Each structure stands twice: as C-alpha cells, then as structure tokens.
Amino acid sequence: MLESSSVLLFIVFVLLFLLLLFVVLVRKNGTAALIWNEIIREKITNFIMNQSKEQRILNFVLQNAVRGDPCSVMDTIDKYCSQKEWAMNVGCEKGLILDKTVEEIKPSVVLELGTYCGYSAIRIARLLKAGARLLTVEFNPEFAAIAKQMIEFAGVQDKVNILEGPSEEIIPQLKKKYEVDTLDFVFLDHWKDRYSPDTILLQECNLLRKGSVLLADNVICPGAPEFLKYIRNNPSFQCTNYPAHLEYMEVQDAMEKAVFLG
Template identity: 30%
Template sequence: MWLVVLSVPLLPAFIVVSSRYCVKVAVLCHRALAWALRLVRGRVCVRSTHAFVFSKCTHGKVDSVLETFDLYAGTHPSLCISPQIGEALDEAVRRVRPSRVLELGMHCGYSSVRLLRLLPSAGRLITVELDPLTAELGEEIILVAGFKHSQFQVLTSSSAEAILTLRSVLELNQEASEGLNLVLMDHDPQQYLPDLLALERGELLCPSGCSVLLIYRNQRAGDLREILSYIRARPDCYCIKSKLQFMTEIFYQKESIRVDRVSRM
C-alpha cells in the first residue's frame, strides 16, 4: 500500500516520459517502415529495369544500352537519372577528363555506363552500392554494355565503409599527388557531407583538382543545404562551379596548389 502512495506523486512524470518515448518509438517505426518500402520499391524497380534493358538492348553496344534505359524511363518509374542530367554529367566528364572516378549510388548501372564510355582507356570507375541485388544487376548491365572488369569495380557496402578501403582499392601512392578526379554522389543526400569529409580526411581527392557532382531528385534542393554551407565556409579549397535543376557541381583543390599556380603566373 505504501508503494502506491509513494508512486502517486510520480505519476505525472511517468506519463510525460512514457508519452515522449511513445512519440520517439512511433517516429522510429515510421522511419523503419518508410525505409522498408523504399527498399522494396527500389528492388522491384531495379529488377524491372534490368529485365527490360537486358532483353531489349543490343549487347555490347553502349549507345543501345543507354537508349533502352531512356526508353524504359519514358514509360515506367525509374531510379535512373534523367537524360537531361545525363547530358550535364557527360559535359562535366568531358571537361574534367578524369582517370579515377568514384560513384556513390549505383542504382541500375545507368550512370556507370555513361561515365565509363567517356573515360580514357586507362581510366577506372569505382561504383558503390549498398543493396547486394542492385549491385549484382547493375554490374551485369555494365558488362552487357561491353565494359570489362579491368575498367571498373563494384563495392557492395555502405559509402562510409567503401571510402575506408578506397586507397588500397585505387592503389594510390601515399607520397604522390594522386587521387580521385571526379566523384558522383547519387545516394542518400544526408550522407553527402559526411562522405565528402571522409574523402577529404583520407586524402582521396586529387589535390590538383577534383569535381564533385551532387545529384538531388524530386527538386529537393534543400537536401544539399548542409553540404553547400560547408563548401561556402571553405573558400580556401572549395567552390561551387555550377548549379543546375537537379545537379550541383563543386570543385576541390588544395590551397597550396592554388598558391603555387598563382605564384608561377
């Protein structure tokens, strides 16, 4: 009986705490459900896209693979970037002329094929995909387009885990000024800034210059607010090169390289 008497004054606090935890639990459940739905829909989309492209395209012909992707996206929901973003991506690759490219977010392999077809013969693409099924089907599409495993590598892991292994994967010389010339981020926008910081800490961005392309879908430019704020706060090594409707390009270059170039002029 005395326990009941003592617990009465604590009842309001218990109710408040319980309600707060209920809200948190509800939020977590909602996020988990949303993630599961995205995963299921994404897998269905990837399977459907892969089946269409694999059966309709001319194997070994890059242009046919891309045209078949576009044909599918014109009549079905698709995770692939639009042809308009693809053209902007092509323009950036031709301008940068990268030899080492990192793609975060493989999806169906569409962007991977667009990137690979513009790389030099000695160029290499590392593409990262979290979902094993998506990675497997995307890799098959890259091979269908006519590319060889010596030209690309698929890492099936989170972006954070993949970045930790990139130096050994790319066989970068610790003493030489080597690194990635182009990074395409088309995965979770909330990971854009953490992954950029991880690439910077690991000295994986080419010090003489690296373009980072940020894709945002469904006109959600607000997804880039955090990373763009960081870029604007670091004018010593970053600048915003261009902003399009669904893609923003930022440019990285070590300050010491900039100073050295200015002094030579």
C-alpha cells in the first residue's frame, strides 16, 4: 500500500514538473505557446466554466470598459488578454503598426479578413475618416456574434459591416453584392493558409488598384511562409517587413506590408 502511494506521488510530481517546464517554454516558443493557450488551457477553462473564452472577453469588456469609447474597449481587451487569458487579437504592440498604416493610407474602403472578437475592426474603424467603411469577414458565427456586440459597444458600428462566411466565397461577391469598386486597404488576419490564395483572388476579382495596401499579421508565428514567398517574389508588390512579437507574449513575430503596384 505504501509502495503504491509512493509511485502515485512520484507520477504526480513528474507530471507537475513537466507542466511547469512546458509553461516556461511557452513564453519563448511560439508553437508551444499556441498549443498551451489555444488547445490545453482554453479547453480546460471552457469545460470548467461552461462558457467560451470569447464570451468571457466580451463580458469583461461590458463590465469594465466605457461604452462608446473605442480606446477604452481596446485597452480592456488588452488587459484581459495580457493578464487573464491569451487571445489572438492583433494586440497593442502590432496594433501600433496597424494604426500607423491606416493613418498613412487614409482609406475609404477597407477589407479585414478575420474579425474574431472585433478588436482590430474597432482599432481600424476609430481611425477612419467620415464616410469610410470597413468590411470585415468572419467564418465562425459565434465569433461574428461576439464581434457585433463588441463593435456596437465601442460605438463604431456605423463604419463596420460584418460579413459571415468563408473568405473565398465572400471576396468574389464584394463588387456586386457590397458595391465595392476597389479596396484601399486589406488587413489579413484569418487562416494563414488562406493569405496567399485570397491575395490572388483579390487580384483576379480586380479589387486592388495601384497603391492598394495589404497588411498581414502573424507571418512568423504561427507563420505564413507561402504568402511571404508569393508576395516577395511578385513584381506587382512592394514589400516591407515589421518585426514584432506575438500578441501578449515574448515570442518573435512580424507583420508584412505589401503595396500593390498595378
């Protein structure tokens, strides 16, 4: 009996040690970080609380942010995701790169691929000039519903239109169904394996004009190698890389800006 208890304690000790080691690795390793936050930790918390992480983020915003204040909503999301639960928003560090790009372009028509909880949509919309509009595409209905509430709470709903569905189906509909002539700015932050095919699709649908700007997030972590290969070797684009970190972590990441030359 005593020997059995000792073996059990040893197993528990080893498991706790491995868990601690994994958590330490998470801070420096992008793959480990994503596995820990998106698979292990999130699934356990969702099961215990019987509620999605995205709903928890929304509830925190509704309880702590100032209604009608986009910056307050963004700061509250950043606070939650840096202190409580990691989430795949663009975050405050890379958000400044996004801000600068929007301020330089002063776009009238913006397309965002990957709405998630609405953080980057709010971030972009607060900088848009009067009459400008943002079309943001989200495949997941639950995320789209959360984003709708978040965007309305931030008070930027008059500039944002959430389009539900896969990007490869919505992009070809933009001209006729959503009356888009060409896009001034495209923010790519959805499935990384869709970055390259959707960029090609935007060109095939004649949605890019000379001077249209694409900005892609997470090109290092989790990474979009096919997109980088395509965009950097395409004479129709002029590229700039912005080194940064994975949102709310010390893991290396980057954003890639591509100006369409026509």
